[in-house]
Amino acid sequence: MTTMQTPDTTTRFPEAQILADEHVPAIHIWRDFDATPAQLLRAHTEAEIFAQWVGPQDVGADVTHWDARDGGSWSYSVRGTDGRQEFETSFRGCFHTVREDRLVQTFTWDGMPDAVSLETMTFEDLGDGRTRLHAFSLCDSFEGRDAWLRSGMETGVNDGYAAIDRMLAEGSL
Amino acid sequence: MTDQLSRVFAALADPTRRDMVARLTEADHTVNDLAAPYDVSLQAVSKHLKVLEDAGLVSRTREAQRRPVHLEAEVFDLMTRWIERYRRRAEERFSRLDAVLARMQDDDDPAHEGDNPTEGTAS
Numbered sequence: 001m002t003t004m005q006t007p008d009t010t011t012r013f014p015e016a017q018i019l020a021d022e023h024v025p026a027i028h029i030w031r032d033f034d035a036t037p038a039q040l041l042r043a044h045t046e047a048e049i050f051a052q053w054v055g056p057q058d059v060g061a062d063v064t065h066w067d068a069r070d071g072g073s074w075s076y077s078v079r080g081t082d083g084r085q086e087f088e089t090s091f092r093g094c095f096h097t098v099r100e101d102r103l104v105q106t107f108t109w110d111g112m113p114d115a116v117s118l119e120t121m122t123f124e125d126l127g128d129g130r131t132r133l134h135a136f137s138l139c140d141s142f143e144g145r146d147a148w149l150r151s152g153m154e155t156g157v158n159d160g161y162a163a164i165d166r167m168l169a170e171g172s173l
Numbered sequence: 174m175t176d177q178l179s180r181v182f183a184a185l186a187d188p189t190r191r192d193m194v195a196r197l198t199e200a201d202h203t204v205n206d207l208a209a210p211y212d213v214s215l216q217a218v219s220k221h222l223k224v225l226e227d228a229g230l231v232s233r234t235r236e237a238q239r240r241p242v243h244l245e246a247e248v249f250d251l252m253t254r255w256i257e258r259y260r261r262r263a264e265e266r267f268s269r270l271d272a273v274l275a276r277m278q279d280d281d282d283p284a285h286e287g288d289n290p291t292e293g294t295a296s
Binding site for chain 1: 260263264266267269270271272273274275277278281
């Protein structure tokens with residue numbers, strides 16, 4: 001599935017660590033939580049819990065459809081502000097695998113309905129009451145992946161080819 | 174600045190240039206050093222270097238006789254900035270999840286089980 005090794009279990013991720021994959025158009029995120037794998041799964045599969053944390057601060061998400069089982073699907077919308085004006089946007093996808101240690105789903109932002117990413121989240125018990133979330137988001141092109149990474153950046157940045165993944169992987173950035 | 178970012182991305186779109194940059198992270202190299210591993214002419218390597226130089230990724234010392242190629246590491250800040258922005262947004266989301274999980278812990282705490290037996294059951 002992934003083309004790179006998960007960091008060893010002696011490494012800790014009290015804050016989100018992000019890495020652009022070297023070989024495939026994917027983003028890795030690691031984060032450790034004071035929770036059990038079962039609790040992390042609930043936080044991702046029970047709509048009322050999910051809505052509390054996925055959306056912007058104070059606003060939350062509005063879950064419009066939720067069927068968390070193999071072959072089920074989901075959608076939610078979020079409202080927020082970019083500092084100048086209010087916006088509302090929505091996301092949807094299908095649950096492919098819902099399992100104690102693993103959640104596989106598709107993910108689409110309705111603003112770009114043809115761009116579908118495949119998200120694999122694993123919940124790894126670290127044995128000290130903590131669980132590691134590894135989220136692997138596979139996009140359908142490097143351009144799409146890099147646009148996604150860049151999405152937090154000021155608008156107006158010209159498109160370009162991003163190839164920093166290699167240097168990130170080599171630790172040279 | 175955005176133009177420079179585009180030039181950086183375009184410069185790094187080429188695998189040979191990425192490899193050159195990777196080697197320059199370890200030490201400065203002369204053009205001959207840099208060219209050695211590749212099956213291309215010295216002229217082609219010079220062209221690659223020109224692209225990297227125009228993007229501000231590398232510089233060449235004027236004074237020194239050998240004119241070694243030097244990596245301008247600060248240019249990478251342009252790119253790491255948008256990765257960091259994305260990371261921060263993910264971290265904000267996970268901080269909210271921390272709070273939700275902490276509330277869940279309280280619900281699951283056996284000490285409270287008698288209080289409300291319907292809460293905290295993972296279903």
